[in-house]
Amino acid sequence: MVTTKEISTSLSASVDWKKVREDFPILKREVNGKPLVYLDNAASSQKPKQVIDAIVHYYSHYNANVHRGVHTLSQEGTHAFEASRLLVKEFINASKTEEVIFTKGTTGAINLLAYSWGRKYIQEGDEILISQLEHHSNIVPWQMLCEGKKATLKIVPINEKGELIWDKFLQLLSDKTKLISVAHISNALGPVNPVKNIIQEAHQRNILVHIDGAQAAPHQKIDVQDMDCDFYTFSGHKMCGPTGIGILYGKEKWLEEMPPFEGGGEMIKTVSFEKTIYNDLPFKFEAGTPHIEGAIVLGDAIKYLTGIGLENISKREHELLHLATKELNSLDGIRLIGTAAEKSSVLSFLVGDIHPFDMGTILDKMGVAVRTGHHCCQPLMAWFDIPGTVRASFSFYNNENDIDRLIEAVKKAIKMLS
Amino acid sequence: MVTTKEISTSLSASVDWKKVREDFPILKREVNGKPLVYLDNAASSQKPKQVIDAIVHYYSHYNANVHRGVHTLSQEGTHAFEASRLLVKEFINASKTEEVIFTKGTTGAINLLAYSWGRKYIQEGDEILISQLEHHSNIVPWQMLCEGKKATLKIVPINEKGELIWDKFLQLLSDKTKLISVAHISNALGPVNPVKNIIQEAHQRNILVHIDGAQAAPHQKIDVQDMDCDFYTFSGHKMCGPTGIGILYGKEKWLEEMPPFEGGGEMIKTVSFEKTIYNDLPFKFEAGTPHIEGAIVLGDAIKYLTGIGLENISKREHELLHLATKELNSLDGIRLIGTAAEKSSVLSFLVGDIHPFDMGTILDKMGVAVRTGHHCCQPLMAWFDIPGTVRASFSFYNNENDIDRLIEAVKKAIKMLS
Amino acid sequence: MASMVEIEKELEEDFALFDDWEGKYDYLIGLGKDLPLIDDKYKTDEYIVRGCQSRVWLHAANNGDFVFYSADSDAIITKGLVALLVKVLNGQKAEEIAHADLSFIDRIGLKEHLSPNRSNGLVSMIKQMKLYALALTKH
Amino acid sequence: MASMVEIEKELEEDFALFDDWEGKYDYLIGLGKDLPLIDDKYKTDEYIVRGCQSRVWLHAANNGDFVFYSADSDAIITKGLVALLVKVLNGQKAEEIAHADLSFIDRIGLKEHLSPNRSNGLVSMIKQMKLYALALTKH
């Protein structure tokens, strides 16, 4: 009899991960005289040559401003731009391309929401619910909105594993709650939040839900229709795509009702000094010359990821996470921060009373790139009462050798710093 | 005796323009079976291989999230990112790097201004002055702001050459005028506005001035201190740089006083649910992971342009403009739109009653890429009472052969369409 | 009345006679001249097709189950394009129009006008014609 | 009191004894242990140097024209870095401190800490020490 465990292992084993790794030119470089071990994937992912080549191809063959040019270059650019929107739509299983808005990143997308949706629908006394786990980009825009509107930001607490406390979440829902905005996956600690349940509870009370998918989109299959979220946001640079591009997904009915955010070219139908008529979706929210390279090549990143298969990627990253967790746990004085039952490939830890900055500095000298500090989650660090953590975050292109190198470097750091 | 004319010609002649042209891979491609003649530079410029290579180098060698990582990649990335800010500062002669804010483009920069500066300083009854010439991106953000604040947008009229009418401009200035926002150079017709005089008049009345430099930065030396503008904006993609990146320059004293626009990572010093403290300039206005590739490689574009020399570029483009104007004018039924005394390398025209779309379509079939339509300046087209124009816009990498091909194609189009 | 497929076939054959773009475009412009012109009273904003760089006015009427279009444009290539559509769709059943495939445009060598680019708007014209047809079936 | 340049020279020689990063970092950490520790009453937010990933508290006092620093950090490498600065700047004239060059840090092989990256904050420490010196000259 074949167990589920065996099936999953064989799934990931069907991919030639060694070959996949070779797609990433940067992984061949040396840092401080040692081959680079890149474990800062939650901050930004590396790019396969397919993506880099696509950028070169774009600028060498059909770079031109999109959407209004009659000439061939502009037509080809527009075609590729809209084809990429279609790829994004399929990637997250949106029902229409009109629901896919190109933004400059997750932060840009959340600000669009806060300014456009927020200023129309949030009134004095309303409440917006976020969690203790959120990234600053899913805190500050709502803080600013609440301040302007005299609304209140409420915080769903977490337990010491880094999981949302479900009872407390339910208690915080009220007539005043207008929006819930939570991370699909926390970047600092890695827990996967029960977004589907959250959305169900919210919708029963006519509350809208935005899911910050910055850490989820690169690592697992996203299905916005199945999830039934009202808004979903993520960044290209964290999923093998270029910097400066991201996505706001929104249900058409909400996006239709929302006023435009930025004004300018592209987002208008007609302009006169007396009356300006805004364009249809998705263009209404895409003012100015878009990041054409970024939008088009995000499509190539998606092709790359789906070519490997998001399920394969998930499995592989879990293998690496489990191995690294086991190895790290075998060291003395290790304290893992964030031990949720369901967790993505993020490993946040402290060792004894070694400061994360010290650890990170020594690891870097050993060629191992990890992130240290608060990970843009100061309220979360404050909750744990720690100055920060050391965070190793894995991507499918990492391998067992990277983990060996990490462990070796941590050992060396412990020796030097204790 | 050497005349000024001769000096200028010899200046531009000192550059090997043939070699310069070879830097642009896309100019080697064919369109509809003919070598591409790219004359849509005002919409977006092409990229030299130096810029394309810099992108490849970035993603292959030091791609990582900036500003917070201890590890080498992040340090190198941050270093390059801030070095590019310094290049931009020098490019426009700002007095400090803190005055240089990376945005996603001119449109993004103007919206930042309208949201941040505008919502703090514009009150009911105030007036904002723009011109009849403006691009939608320098109209709609101010329209939206005025609508929200019950302020009034006033329009400086132009004459039939496309020049601002100076007397009318002065008459429109009043106690209520809080901001003047005008293009340095109009994208649709090419006139260079007398920005220095405008700024002088404005400052005598304590009015701030924003100059939309989208069409100026690629073509001439910009000196924001000499100009004494309060704000200056431009886009990377129009000046040989990548898409998705642009600049807001602002005098430090104004930027300091302005509230943040977008919230998120990077733009904060400390975040707690009770109180968030915003970061110093320039970071206060740069929420979220920036477009790192774009910002860094904008620096390479600047190096490329200054390597050739902005004066050389200006001269060369004027040579091309004059030649093309002369040749085009020799055809029957040509009507040039925009004939200002001081003009950049933009040639907007109509032929008889041929529709610009028809002309553009035939030109494309002949391998010649021009823009047709309203050029995101519908109010300007309405003023001229035309459906749009055919616009050929020249860059220093164009040459005399491109102009021959343009003229030949226009002749063919006239034959087919009359 | 010939079926849509038959008319498309015919057009394909006509266009195939030209082996260069010039011939095709001359022919297309010629088609524009035969277009059933829209009544001047419909040349108003209400009948304008949005999303074209040139202005296109389009009107539809039905005769029983069958739909008849008239149109005009201020650009002659655009006029040729709309004429092409009218040639195929005129006198067809509303329901069939609503589901028409129209990929023959690609096959006759005018693919460039089918891009999602907002500048040319053939896509917008097709959409508008189908909408009219749908509206008429509901009467 | 030795001049800044002399102390820098000495430090450069000390660091040059190690030909690998390990030796240098061990030595740097050692320097941190000799740092004149800040009085506990100054270990408050007011004395924190902004822009460091680890916390650094810094205090300055003058004795006539001469400035004396004490400091602490919760990270030991950071503590070593601030110790390095204190070693060079302590007992120097305020004015000289304000104009100190400090590029020796690059030469001893700790360049990575001089980046504009906000994570390490050596740059912030230098700035803060200079600010203190400037403030003291004004008294």
Ligand SMILES: Cc1ncc(COP(=O)(O)O)c(C=O)c1O
């Ligand atoms: C004069 C002018 N202003 C503003 C813009 C908007 O620039 P972007 O689309 O790069 O934001 C343009 C570009 O078309 C322009 O020509």
Ligand SMILES: Cc1ncc(COP(=O)(O)O)c(C=O)c1O
């Ligand atoms: C959970 C989460 N939300 C939001 C963001 C912000 O994304 P970006 O910086 O790409 O805008 C990040 C990235 O650090 C993140 O991890």
